[in-house]
Amino acid sequence: MSDDVLDRYGFAERHLSEAARAVLDELAETLRRDIVPLMAEAWERALMPDAVLRTLVPMRLMDPAGVSAEEADSSMFSGFRCLTLARADVSVATIYTAQAGLFRTTIRHGGSPAQAAAWDPLIRSFEVKGVFCLTEPDHGSDIAGGLATRARREGDEWIIDGEKRWIGGADAADVLAVFARDEADGQVKAFLVDRHAPGVDIRIIGGKVSLRPLQNAHITLRGVRVTEEKRLHGVNSWRDVAGLLRRMRSDVAWIATGLQAGALDAAVRYATHREQFGRSLGGFQLVQEKLARMLGNVTSSLALVTALSAQQDAGVWSDENSALAKMVTAARARETAALAREVIGGNGLLLEHDAARFFADAEAVYSYEGTHEINALIVGRSLTGASAFA
The missing domain is CATH 1.10.540.10 (Acyl-CoA dehydrogenase/oxidase, N-terminal domain)
Incomplete structure (x- = not known):
């Protein structure tokens, strides 16, 4: 930019x-x-x-x-x-x-x-392609306490049983980074599972109305064996997983900001080329007001994510700051994408004008890497000192 x-x-x-x-x-x-x-x-x-x-x-x-x-x-x-x-x-x-x-x-x-x-x-180099496998069919927002995939150790091997869901790109991956609860101590561990290992079954989830080109998968693991060498030795509790999520959440806030920029690009392009009532659509007051609001959302989101990344690059990693950035930018992405669709009118529902992709995809960004509500509770806990998690 x-x-x-x-x-x-x-x-x-x-x-x-x-x-x-x-x-x-x-x-x-x-x-x-x-x-x-x-x-x-x-x-x-x-x-x-x-x-x-x-x-x-x-x-x-x-x-x-x-x-x-x-x-x-x-x-x-x-x-x-x-x-x-x-x-x-x-x-x-x-x-x-x-x-x-x-x-x-x-x-x-x-x-x-x-x-x-x-x-x-x-x-x-992409010589090895991998995916992150945490979410489960029955556990998303409550994954910290609800994670049901199990791992038990037998000698130098671990045996994993469970299911993962909504895993983007799993069908094309070589390795699955699978999080499972150790039956011995009840703590969460992470394992690098060969995508073609016996007991691994990957099924594509159909019928999506958001992020359609991205293949999300339901993964079943039954008696999958992994050597101790393939256990990630720095993940020994949920606290360690939370540390990973803290680093990842900022990427999603940046994606939400980029989504808004793409939606605004589509709206400006259409408004400056489309004519109605004998003049450019971009010359109408209500259209310009919508475009200005969209730019305001992009700009404020960009200010927020650059401040977050500057803080992280200085060595300050904060759950509540990552959560705040994701919560705000994803909400603004929803609004910005809807405004782009409005500017383009009925044609905004057509893929050829681009806004429709951003409009639909904003719903996925709003939900993944922590829903609006979960991120709000992280921020709220930091403000009040009281946890409101169920």
Whole structure:
């Protein structure tokens, strides 16, 4: 967003190096040229085009040339990368972040130093593709206490039984990062499960009206055996899982911000080309008011997520601040996407004008990585000192 009309306060220029901004500008252009033209049909067919990762993987967006390792690994660069991807399409942002955010974070911060060192190059290059498997059919918001997938140790192996649901990208993954409760001590542990291991069954969830190109899966694990070497040695309790979620939640706030930018792009493009009553739609007062409100939402969300990432890059990690950012940006995403659809009118329901994708996808972003209500309770607890969780 270095020269972007939507970045009115110069957030990208203030927070990113020139080299990092150049990488993101190249990404934005690649998305516009090679990916966005595919997404209406992808949404219609509910299939992610192979061309998406085939185009993005060679760009090495987790360790781009010319960008220092410190900046490439920063919350700020990761955030702007999420925003740029989501501005094009939220399913594209989600499938890439499943690898670069969820799976990578799980191993880098949930594994031992040796595990992180061995796996990280494979993750950055996409030589190994992985997904994060926490949510279950009967446990989403109450997963901390309700996690039902079980693991028991037999010698140097663990045996896992249970189910996971809503796991994005599982059908194309090589490895599943599965969270299970240790029957011996009742604590949550994490395991790297081979997607083709005996006892693993993956079924695609059909009938979605949001994030349609992204394949979400229901995973059943029956007597799946995993060696102790494949247990992530830094995850030994729910507290450790919460630490991972704290790092991941900021990515979703950035995706919610990018969704808004994409919706506003679609609305402005339509308003400046469509004519009604003999003049440009963009010249009507009510249309301009809606566009201004949308820009206000994008700008305030961008201010919030850059402040959060700056804080995290300074070493301050706060559950309530991550939750606040996700809660606010996801709510604003709903409003912004609805306004974009309004500006485009009936045509806003057609995929060819892009706003329909953002309108539908805002519902998924509003719910994943912590619902509005759960994030509100995290924030509320920090304000009052009293937990209102059931």
